[in-house]
Amino acid sequence: MIAAGISWVLGFTFLAAPTLGFEAFDDLPRSPCLLLIWMALAGLPRARQEMDEALKPGWRAQTLARVCKSLGLMGPLLCLAGALDYRAGVGSGPLFLTLGFGVGLALLLQLAAQRARRSELGFLRYGWAWFGCMLLLPSLCAVSGWDGSPGGGASRCGIVSSASPLDWIYGRALNLDFRWPIYPYLLVLSLVFLASDARRESPLASEAARP
């Protein structure tokens, strides 16, 4: 909930700034920018949790509760951002689809980050994969493929960089359109899988591992 809380504070500031007279954010689309903030923070690798705490019964209910709280915080802000974008002339179809799939990506990233806290191996695997696939590869692709022209982007590494959910939502913020986030979903589902350490997550295995 901390990630969602920080996202809420940043998102609220972003929405309130034009009302308070800061016109720098006037032309930016609200909902993709809010989703960008949330996605970036939701997937941040968190400090590892103690095993006993993590494996206490009812972790599914805990996960559901976390999802409810995150959605409860960010949902109304995203509704407000979506309504403002719609009023500013963004098409309803691209807007709803971007919001729906963007929220799904943010929640999956949050789930992956939560799962990674429960084991040393999952934490390491998730941390490196998140850093590499979400931040490093898109940045490297963009730099290596840049032809020096303003707005010039990567052409050869397009698929690699477009797999990052951050790159996907950034593209929607720029173009105000919708593209199916197939690669971002594949990447995030892989992150959820990598974050899971089946040996350590099973209560039986953990019992057996204890002396």
Added chain:
Amino acid sequence: MSRMGRLIALAVLGCCSAHASFAWVQVGAGEDLLDFVRLRCFGPLDSLVLDMGDAGLTRVELSLAQGEEMYWVKLPLTSRPFDTTRPDIQVPSDYGTAKWGGWVESEERDALWQDLPAGLKARPRPPVRPDAVHASPSSLALALATALLVVGLRSFPRRAFLLACALGAGGVWFVQVQGEPIPSQVRVLEGLGASDAVGTRWLLARSADEDLIVDTEFCLRLEGSGPGRLEWNVTLGDWGQTHRARLAGETLTSFFDLDPGTRRCTPEVNAWGSLDQVWTRSGDGTWVYHGAWALGAPLPPAARAASGQGHPDPPGWLTSGLPMGTAVLVALLGPDTWSGPEQEAGEVCWLRWVAWNTAGGH
């Protein structure tokens, strides 16, 4: 005059000349911004730029293969300050070439424009710059209250989620009740003269704050609401040409001749099309709201105001600057009503007809 006096006079004269030349470069409000040049292009060439510095530029997309040639193609460009001015023609390196063919004279277009009545050309243009959409303080306060409630109910996450859903819908409603935004594209059908009289003149004015698609073949004039850099984006395809103009930070208005054919409006019958909102002004200057006016019906009587509410007023820019002592009809056209050339999505269409009814004037 002393030596110092002559120097001061020369300096003042120099400053004035510099200021005047700058004013030439950036054409101001009310000036014609449209001019044409001719180019001969040799392939392979897929793009070129005609740069006029601070005055503007034209970007052209075309698809000329190796050995192909485009013979003296006519391209729009911002108006020339002097006949000897030449744009900087930029083509991608190692590609084809473009040969300068000079400016295209526009006597015919100018003559058509000059032929129109001054009262028709000088009417106020719409404010099409859309309001920046901001979250209202009430919607922000609701979002803040929702967040505090969700944090307070963190021990009951499902209840918090349901509450957030309800209050989120409230935030959307707050945005919806902020009122209609100002449209970004408006067209006005400007009429002058009674339906039953010979010599009724028509002019179509299309305004946009963003890209304005201009049919340059028939455009009589292009005006901006203020000085700025005019950018043209031209696509020359096998299927036809597209010309989009944009004036940085200002509103562009293009004018066309309009022929409504047999369409007309008289107090007896509406032979134009369905009009969603109609206002008339009598010779004494009183505006009357009539509500909607259906095709084929006589002009409805003055609409009765709903209890506690007044009649809607016509937009101020449509009613200001009109000659007194004549009858005026102002109407918002229905979505399927004829309004000249093909409409853009979201373009709002108005009819402003001065002296439409000779009986209602003096």
